[in-house]
Amino acid sequence: MALHSPTDPILTPESLKTAPVQEVFSSIQGEGVYVGKRQVFVRFAHCHLKCAYCDTPMTSPTGQCHVETPPGSGNIEYHNNPLPPETLVEIIQSLLITAKHHSVSFTGGEPLLYHQFLQRVFPEIQKRCKTYLETSGTQADFLESVLPWTDIIAMDIKLPSATGEAPQFDNHAQFYAQAQGNPAAECFIKLVFNQHTTLAELAEVRGIVTNRQTPIILQPETSLTDRTVSILPSQVFAAENYLTQYFDDVRVIPQTHKMLNVL
Numbered sequence: 001m002a003l004h005s006p007t008d009p010i011l012t013p014e015s016l017k018t019a020p021v022q023e024v025f026s027s028i029q030g031e032g033v034y035v036g037k038r039q040v041f042v043r044f045a046h047c048h049l050k051c052a053y054c055d056t057p058m059t060s061p062t063g064q065c066h067v068e069t070p071p072g073s074g075n076i077e078y079h080n081n082p083l084p085p086e087t088l089v090e091i092i093q094s095l096l097i098t099a100k101h102h103s104v105s106f107t108g109g110e111p112l113l114y115h116q117f118l119q120r121v122f123p124e125i126q127k128r129c130k131t132y133l134e135t136s137g138t139q140a141d142f143l144e145s146v147l148p149w150t151d152i153i154a155m156d157i158k159l160p161s162a163t164g165e166a167p168q169f170d171n172h173a174q175f176y177a178q179a180q181g182n183p184a185a186e187c188f189i190k191l192v193f194n195q196h197t198t199l200a201e202l203a204e205v206r207g208i209v210t211n212r213q214t215p216i217i218l219q220p221e222t223s224l225t226d227r228t229v230s231i232l233p234s235q236v237f238a239a240e241n242y243l244t245q246y247f248d249d250v251r252v253i254p255q256t257h258k259m260l261n262v263l
Helices: 087-098 111-126 140-149 169-179 199-208 233-244 256-260
Strands: 021-028 038-044 065-068 076-079 103-107 129-134 152-156 185-191 216-220 250-252
Touching: 021 216, 038 087, 038 111, 065 087, 087 250, 103 111, 103 216, 111 129, 111 140, 111 250, 129 140, 152 169, 169 199, 216 233, 233 250
Parallel strands: 021 065, 038 103, 103 129, 129 152, 152 185, 185 216, 216 250
Antiparallel strands: 021 038, 065 076
16 A cells, blocks of 8 residues: 555645655666666655555655765754755755766655745756656646756656556646657656556557657556565566557666665
8 A cells, every 4th residue: 555644734735835855865766767877866745646556655754854964874864844945955965966966856755746846946956967857747737837947757657557546647648748848858758567557558658658759667566565576477578569569668677776775
């Protein structure tokens, strides 16, 4: 089950100028096109979705922002939430100087819940490093407000067979179309799939992703208990074979950070 609480607050992101950040740390990207790249990660609290495969707590244990410094040390600094944008920028910059980083990953939860906050953070970070937005890909209006300062969009397409939720295909289509509005912003698709995923769901992906050069990352669902992947090789090949008929760059990449046992 996803690690959400039924008492999660009802968020009003339109009015938020600060944001609850769970943690900020430097680590290795474990998913998607840039797997293996060093990034600073900024993990926001809360999400508007409750995907069955989600293994991310929606708040930190203390409710504060945890900052590991130096990277990999296990030493934690604590900052009270919600953070003002200036504080987050300072924290990120302090980690950027510890090593050469490819980009700063804004993840969650759902970072676009705090799009007005990100409007103040992204331009400052982009002066030093690329901005990498990891998102559920369902909030096109929120994306529009930060798109001019977004370098990379890691867009999920939520398949109902994996999420256990209602389809989001219309929202995904609007989001993808919005993302194409900034030609300088790189966009790739991440698909978490399992043994229940159907060709009909993959056909929906064809309708959403109109540029066949957009990379498609097939990510086998990872067990929440023992971190194993339970899907037949024939099912993996079937999904990959189907999508390669329509897209130039289709890859199967599991969650490698779990294998490395890093954050």
